[in-house]
Amino acid sequence: MSTLDLSRLESSPDLLISQGDDRDSLVISMGPQHPSTHGVLRVMLKLDGETVISSESEIGFLHTGIEKQAENLFWQQTVTVVDRADYLAPLSNSLCYVLAAEKLLGIDGQIPVRAQVLRVIFTELTRIASHLVQLGTHAMDLGAQSIFMYAFEMREQILRIMEFVTGARMHQSWFRIGGLALDVPVGFIDLLDKFIESFPERLSDMRAILEKNVIIMDRLIGVGRISAEDAIAWGLTGPNLRGSGVAYDVRKALPYSGYENYDFDICVHDGGDCYSRFVVRLNEMYQAWRIIKQGRDRFPGGPVVIDDPKIVPPAKTVIQHSMEALIHHFKLVSSGFNVPEGRIYQTVESPRGELGMYVVSAGGNKPWRVRWRPPSFYNLQALGALAPGNLIADLVAIIGSLDPVFGEVDR
């Protein structure tokens, strides 16, 4: 636990080099503009030479009050702000929220199979895209500039599919309570096939460059080690927990959207260090590809939303002929729908770990409370325990391997 007294430091810069016992220690502020802090993280470091004695993270620079906004929008509208928390994996956020709302409404058993398969395909595409950003920036932090370009080129292919289907590259807001906003357009399957075909080769290229790379191994093995017990106590989840050898994956443990029907492995690595987390993410991209492939193979027909005009607006073609449909449409647009009173804690496996939402409904047309369990928030908190004893250069590797996304940490 950090023991820095920031208020004292801020009031008097002269005290940066503290007196007394730690005459030789130096306090510096890393970030919030430092490129290796992946956004807007400020870490106050107490140093002995280049070795970190203690660190204190300062977050909140990206706080946008998403939880407050969610309370002031209709249930359906909230999907758009939910998307903006974890901006590297927006669809995982909306999936979690949408599942919670569907359970509160009691329609979770009626979601069409086609919608469920598409949800799985797209959240797994998101997972690959997110891990690619992590690997690219992580490698860049370690000095391997070119990997970043490879990773972003691969990610671009995924974003193009997203744009083609949903019209948006980043914040798709494509999932709806009750299914999906739109069916996939003609030509989607061709694009997806092209991706499925080309991805394994590119992934193995990347693996060949990185996995047994002497510099990468030198920089990552043994750095930022955390035992399984500590990882659990710190609330780590996702690749960070699996990198410590704990086979916890929400998709297997508490399946949603039909994940129990897919054949995939939980990627575990026993080292507990940065390298383990790195390998887990590399392997997870392959598993995500397997899931996408299975989804594509079964790709069922049928509707993509439930047929309930009280929740999902009727199709435009119907509205033009039916007065009742028009009223439903008007009602949904002007005042949304009410959700029965209740509370639920829904979790999904986001690329960063267990994303939980504690959604409380008071019976109205707006959520009473949408509380995030942001995996990055808890993952990043462990930095205070991982940093001491490491060099500053290694701290950069540790921050990268924890994979925090600040939209989610600060919300």
Next chain:
Amino acid sequence: MPEQPPVRAERTRTAALLDTLRSALGEDLLEAVSAADMDEAAIGPSALLRAVEILRSAGFNMLADIGVVDHLPLSPRFEVAYHLQIIDAAAKPVVPARFRLRVFPDDADPVVPSLVSIWPNANWAEREAFDLFGIKFEGHINLKRILMPDDWVGYPLRKDYPLRGTDRGFVAGGRQGSVPPVDLQQ
């Protein structure tokens, strides 16, 4: 989607817990129910540490989250919801058992004992609850704002805090002074 069989098996693990909590906490236990998603117990803040001790001895080793709900105008107003889970490191795959503790502190002066000495990750979660709701955590090592600026006044996620148009603007060097009210008609 119907709940998965392994989940049901996990629920039987926590069913006996509700009885244990009932007998151990007595009057401090306000309610113990088996909710749709997990078993839960509603308690007063004075019983939190005892309840956590019972849950820890039952194997709950991860504090998944601390979330606060403001039930204004109902009373008790604040609900501090602790989501706990059992992560068995040796199991493959891990199927967590979950439990929700709902703590209802006092409306005017919400104080809850801190869990930092039990779970280190309670540190930031409690700071966030303090920052956005003004819940005080007794025994917290470093209870200060985490998301909002250090000199912010008020607790933004409370229901009586406006969504927009607060009377405080940015004042260089601190927010001690206030600027005239902003009228933001829609």
